[in-house]
Amino acid sequence: MPDRDQRWVEQALEGSQEAYRHLLELYQRPVFSIVVRMVRDPALAEDLTQETFVKAFRALGSFDRNRKFSSWLFTIAHNTTIDHLRRKRLPTVSLEPAGDDEEGGSLAFLAVATDPSPDQLVTHSELAAALELALSGLRVEYAEVLVLRFQQGLSYEEISEITGLALGTVKTHLYRARKALAEALESSGWDPSAYAGNRR
Amino acid sequence: MSRKLKKVTQRWLEIERRATADAADGTAAAAETALSRVFRALPMPIPSAALANRTLAQLGLATGVTPPPHWAYRWAVSTALALSGLATALYAPALLSSLNSRVTADWIVDVGAGLLVAVFHRLAAGYTLWDVMARAGATAAEVMATPQTLGLMLATVLFGLATFRVLAGLVAFEGSSYHA
Numbered sequence: 001m002p003d004r005d006q007r008w009v010e011q012a013l014e015g016s017q018e019a020y021r022h023l024l025e026l027y028q029r030p031v032f033s034i035v036v037r038m039v040r041d042p043a044l045a046e047d048l049t050q051e052t053f054v055k056a057f058r059a060l061g062s063f064d065r066n067r068k069f070s071s072w073l074f075t076i077a078h079n080t081t082i083d084h085l086r087r088k089r090l091p092t093v094s095l096e097p098a099g100d101d102e103e104g105g106s107l108a109f110l111a112v113a114t115d116p117s118p119d120q121l122v123t124h125s126e127l128a129a130a131l132e133l134a135l136s137g138l139r140v141e142y143a144e145v146l147v148l149r150f151q152q153g154l155s156y157e158e159i160s161e162i163t164g165l166a167l168g169t170v171k172t173h174l175y176r177a178r179k180a181l182a183e184a185l186e187s188s189g190w191d192p193s194a195y196a197g198n199r200r
Numbered sequence: 201m202s203r204k205l206k207k208v209t210q211r212w213l214e215i216e217r218r219a220t221a222d223a224a225d226g227t228a229a230a231a232e233t234a235l236s237r238v239f240r241a242l243p244m245p246i247p248s249a250a251l252a253n254r255t256l257a258q259l260g261l262a263t264g265v266t267p268p269p270h271w272a273y274r275w276a277v278s279t280a281l282a283l284s285g286l287a288t289a290l291y292a293p294a295l296l297s298s299l300n301s302r303v304t305a306d307w308i309v310d311v312g313a314g315l316l317v318a319v320f321h322r323l324a325a326g327y328t329l330w331d332v333m334a335r336a337g338a339t340a341a342e343v344m345a346t347p348q349t350l351g352l353m354l355a356t357v358l359f360g361l362a363t364f365r366v367l368a369g370l371v372a373f374e375g376s377s378y379h380a
Contacts, residue, residue, distance in 0.1 A: 020259060024252055032247040046247050050255045057259055127205050128242055149232070150239040175221050178231060182216040190209070 005069040013060060024053055027070065030152060031077045037143045038081050040136045048084055052077040068158070074148065075162045085140065127190065134184035141165075142177035149174055208237040 008026075011019035031052055036045035056076050063072060135143050141163070148159045156174075160167045212234035219231035 017256075021252070021256060024255055028247060028252060028255075029244055032251075033245045036245050042245070042247075045245075046251050049247060050251060050258065053255045054258055127209060131205075131209070131238070131242055146235075147239075150236045151242075151244065153236070171223075174232070175228065178216060178219070178235060181235075182213055185209075186213065190213075 006065065009060065009063065009065075009069055012057070020057060023057075023069075027073055028053075030070070031073065033151060034074065034077055034144065034147050035081050037135055037147050038140050039085065044084075048081050049077070052080050055080065070152075071154070071158050071162060074152070074154075078144065078162050078164075130185060130188050130190055131181075134181055134188060137184050138177060138180050142173060142180060145170060145173045146177045146181065205238070205241040208234065208241050212238050 005023075008019045008023050012023060028049065032045055032049045035048045035052070036042055039045050039048065052073070056073050059076075063069070135146065138146070144163065145159055148154045148162065149156075154162070156167055156170050159165070159170045163170070165173065212231065215227070215231045215234045219227040221228065223229070
């Protein structure tokens with residue numbers, strides 16, 4: 001475990017409120033970014049993020065110091081979110097690939113409307129919004145492995161540990177998720193050849 | 201950021217079109233590297249500013265973390281420390297001139313011991329010496345306000361004893377022949 005995390009965890013176990021706050025501030029955004037891309041609802045994602053930290057800090061005494069704190073925390077976030085999705089079966093969370101007529105849920109943190117036209121996206125260069133929309137249209141497990149691998153920079157083994165998936169399944173999910181994301185992005189109007197054309 | 205995001209996204213899509221599932225040909229690794237650049241350029245979603253405080257507020261109830269002490273206790277401690285400091289400032293010359301006084305000597309020992317206990321406790325908990333020095337004022341207040349461990353409780357007792365001795369010493373000083 002990185003030295004800085006180990007120090008803060010030790011102090012938190014001694015009852016230091018500052019240590020709890022520091023760990024919370026350090027991992028709040030990463031946990032939220034994973035959860036929000038799974039549930040596609042920022043308000044719900046905040047509730048689940050809060051629940052994750054409460055569970056984690058309540059169970060801090062049983063944390064294995066030989067393990068990375070971040071991996072342990074992300075595992076709790078994964079389990080909390082999956083448990084919620086299974087209980088609620090929210091319509092905004094599709095476990096199947098989104099159809100053409102599905103919006104993928106409202107993402108309040110985007111700067112544009114949730115249903116922009118392809119021309120609007122390309123014309124106004126809202127690529128970030130297009131990427132988030134494409135992510136929101138993926139299967140929950142695909143979005144999760146993409147965020148864990150490419151945003152958090154975790155290894156296949158760490159992703160396997162967090163999600164409970166076999167190593168081979170993680171690699172397969174990542175391959176399919178990449179392809180699905182590329183296809184979703186291009187079908188929303190983003191095309192490298194069109195971009196190359198615009199640059200001329 | 202927008203231009204960089206476009207550039208890395210274009211690069212990733214070009215690679216992704218050629219990427220296969222065969223790890224041996226290297227295209228999958230290249231696609232993953234390219235996609236990681238896209239995510240690094242993509243803004244991370246930001247939760248509301250209130251989330252941290254809501255979570256900490258809930259933790260204070262759920263985990264049994266010692267809540268901040270009652271405001272009256274904190275005021276009493278702060279007042280005692282302030283009076284102690286004021287008395288020291290006003291009577292320092294006279295106190296120093298009476299170093300053979302048992303009251304003064306005991307006070308110096310109590311304050312010094314209290315400080316040493318608090319410093320060593322912090323060092324043992326992983327703070328660097330710089331952290332301790334930089335937060336000396338906060339450390340002293342925290343020692344008095346949140347005695348959560350035996351070390352900090354001992355430091356609190358010593359600081360309290362030092363304050364009592366100063367006040368007792370002032371009373372004795374006024375009635376003594378230390379006046380010039």
